[in-house]
Amino acid sequence: MNKRISIVTVLSLVLGLTPVCAVESDGFNPAISLILDGRFSVYENDTDYELPGFMLGGEAGRGDEGFHLGHNELAISANVDDMFYGKMTAVIADHEGETEVELEEAYIETLALGNGLTVKGGRFFSAIGYLNQQHPHAWGFSDAPLIYRGLFGDQLRDDGLQISWVAPTELYLKLGGEITRGERFPAGGASHDGAGANSLFAKIGGDIGESQAWQVGLSHWQADIENRTSGGHHHDGGAHEIPTYTGDSRFSGIDFVWKWAPQGNASERNLKLQGEYFIRDEAGTVSMDDGSVTPESTTYDGEQKGWYLQAVYQFIPRWRVGLRYDRLDSDNRGSDQEVLAEAGLDNEGHTPERLTLMGDYSHSEYSRVRLQYAKDDSYEDQDDILTLQYIMSLGPHGARQF
Amino acid sequence: MKHTLCLVLIAMGMGLPQIAFSQLNIFACEPEWASLVKELGGDRVLTTSATTAHQDPHRIEARPSLIAKVRRADLLVCSGAELEVGWLPMLQRQTGNRKVLAGQTGYFEAAQWVDRLGIPEKVDRSMGDVHASGNPHVHLDPRRLLQIALALNERLISLDPSNTQHYQSRFEGFKHRWQMALERWQRLAEPLKGMRLVVHHQDWDYLFDWLHIEKVGALEPKPGLPTSAGHLAKLKQTLTEMPASAIIYTHYQNPKAAKRLSQLTGIVAVELPYTVGGGEGVTDLFTLFDVTLKRLLKVKS
Incomplete structure (x- = not known):
């Protein structure tokens, strides 16, 4: 009980609210959960990170060296009443010495529309792909697949509305769509009066006998983008230029997950295999915004794609090992190759790839310690990255999402 | 895009076979409840169990096949007392089936109908995976099981009143056989x-x-x-x-x-x-x- 009150108090202080006292009955308390994530990383290279052929944005990057905090988040969720469910997740992180609170998710969802319909509104992770809807602590590895890093800035989320429908069929079938603001990377500018991005998704799945379960998903996303900025290429000594993109963007993807556990009993041994493929097309203009009236610019017609495949195997209770392979490719053209290169869109003949190995130990369901090694060929300077990470969760039972 | 989506949804809805509603579609969380439902419902119910005896009911994932089953269910029969807390609320939330939400007639929690053992005075994770509402493994006491059967019988009747006679006579039959068995077990034990x-x-x-x-x-x-x-x-x-x-x-x-x-x-x-x-x-x-x-x-x- 004390723990609960203190979490509420801390959150209240962080958000500048008056602390609320926890209610007596557990049933009426919102579920409060805190994820603690800390890391120690070792890199071979000191050079700035880039992903040739991709304009990086969002949270994309390879993370800090040495001791640093990962994704620490505080989530509060509950059924609002018999009609709505609500959830908010705040990420508390340091950015250049300042502690910032970021509203990662804040949404409501209908419970009782019936007929398989659910409407979600607010800020949420898009239902495209497979990993996208999961929080980073639920991923099998300590970082996002390269294609997520390259296309979405690690994860695609936005403010808007989602409608989904589950079919009343033997085979699981879910269809849905989203209309969102389109201000966050990889969109930008909140075009169409703040409803500039939309997506469609479909998922099917089922069981094969007692021991196997599977799901396949298809997704499509598109946006009209106005002035999307990104990190781009760094220059020594030159004026500070920010690569800025205006135009269309659309991607399609396919994802699959397959899980195996002997007789469906995952507590002893289980295997999870998953893979995703995305391809994005963009057409518009890239300019190098340096504050002047006529910045350098180029037309840009680009195609970026990539996939990953990963397997995570729990071979005895508490212990898991995992293997992941990532690969990207891009084909970007424009009227001025030099400007494209400055914007990070020239892949310089490099095909980013990465091989990652991980092993983790979970003392209980609530605590996990992980060691991960990556042979990172995602940019020109090959890197060996070693990460030691802990992920702990405090609070009620996490939901066992598929 | 919105229109296309709506059209797709409607088309899908129309293409589906009309399911006959003569039988109640019941989703049991554990095999013991599927078995009890069969005893009480007979041929008027269609029962499926989310778990088997080979699976730990604490550790199930809200996997696609279960979402599809809950979507079509008229009634969920579960142990409750937080046994299924890791997966059932998620299933209830993801399926858009309002009949089976907590608090609705379509959600039957067995542990709610009996005196529970092991209700902790305080709950702390350092104590392991304890259930604040007490021990949920209630079916292993045949006396308590009969109390649950009585409540479940009433629930079946309120969901399917046109078959009241059927459920009532099945329950009486079950109760009789169970009481005889109970006497025998007690002597044996x-x-x-x-x-x-x-x-x-x-x-x-x-x-x-x-x-x-x-x-x-x-x-x-x-x-x-x-x-x-x-x-x-x-x-x-x-x-x-x-x-x-x-x-x-x-x-x-x-x-x-x-x-x-x-x-x-x-x-x-x-x-x-x-x-x-x-x-x-x-x-x-x-x-x-x-x-x-x-x-x-x-x-x-």
Whole structure:
């Protein structure tokens, strides 16, 4: 009980609210959960990170060296009443010495529309792909697949509305769509009066006998983008230029997950295999915004794609090992190759790839310690990255999402 | 885009076969409830169980096939008391089926209808995976099971009033057979009184409460945590001072820990069915108790 009150108090202080006292009955308390994530990383290279052929944005990057905090988040969720469910997740992180609170998710969802319909509104992770809807602590590895890093800035989320429908069929079938603001990377500018991005998704799945379960998903996303900025290429000594993109963007993807556990009993041994493929097309203009009236610019017609495949195997209770392979490719053209290169869109003949190995130990369901090694060929300077990470969760039972 | 989506949704809806509503579609979280539903509903219900005797009901994922099943269900019959807290609320939320939400007639929580054991005074994760609402493994006391059957019978009637007669007569039949069996079991189990057992997990509290069996220790150091060599050594210590008749475990639990302790102490390890389907010949609730008692009596003799 004390723990609960203190979490509420801390959150209240962080958000500048008056602390609320926890209610007596557990049933009426919102579920409060805190994820603690800390890391120690070792890199071979000191050079700035880039992903040739991709304009990086969002949270994309390879993370800090040495001791640093990962994704620490505080989530509060509950059924609002018999009609709505609500959830908010705040990420508390340091950015250049300042502690910032970021509203990662804040949404409501209908419970009782019936007929398989659910409407979600607010800020949420898009239902495209497979990993996208999961929080980073639920991923099998300590970082996002390269294609997520390259296309979405690690994860695609936005403010808007989602409608989904589950079919009343033997085979699981879910269809849905989203209309969102389109201000966050990889969109930008909140075009169409703040409803500039939309997506469609479909998922099917089922069981094969007692021991196997599977799901396949298809997704499509598109946006009209106005002035999307990104990190781009760094220059020594030159004026500070920010690569800025205006135009269309659309991607399609396919994802699959397959899980195996002997007789469906995952507590002893289980295997999870998953893979995703995305391809994005963009057409518009890239300019190098340096504050002047006529910045350098180029037309840009680009195609970026990539996939990953990963397997995570729990071979005895508490212990898991995992293997992941990532690969990207891009084909970007424009009227001025030099400007494209400055914007990070020239892949310089490099095909980013990465091989990652991980092993983790979970003392209980609530605590996990992980060691991960990556042979990172995602940019020109090959890197060996070693990460030691802990992920702990405090609070009620996490939901066992598929 | 919105229009396309709507059209797709409507088209999908129209293409579906019309399901006949003569039968209630019932989703049982565990096999014991699927079995009880079959006893009480007979041919007026279609039953599916989310888990089997080989699966740990604490550790199930909200996987696609289960979402599809809950989507079509008229009634969920579950243990409750947080046994399914890791996956059921998520299923209820994801399916857009308002009939089966908590608080609705379409959600039946068995543990709610009986006195629960082991309600902790305080809940802290350092105590392991404890349930604030008490021990949820309520079906292993046949007296409590009859109370649950009564409540479930009423629920079936309120969901399907046109078949009241059918449900009522099935319940009366079940009650009669169950009471006869209960008398027989109690006579048979007389020698088990005061028996001392080591358990794997706190699955058996209600069985022990009924039969006056004493729990001496658990292979799990804390509920939900796997056993360790250190914990086994401590258990061995306890057992030399106060011996037990057997170490019991069930199908979904790894027998290694029980067998290891058995080697260390010379106390026999016994697998009990725990639920319907959990052993040879355990095809319904009656045989569940028959086999459980038979195996315990064999240890005793």
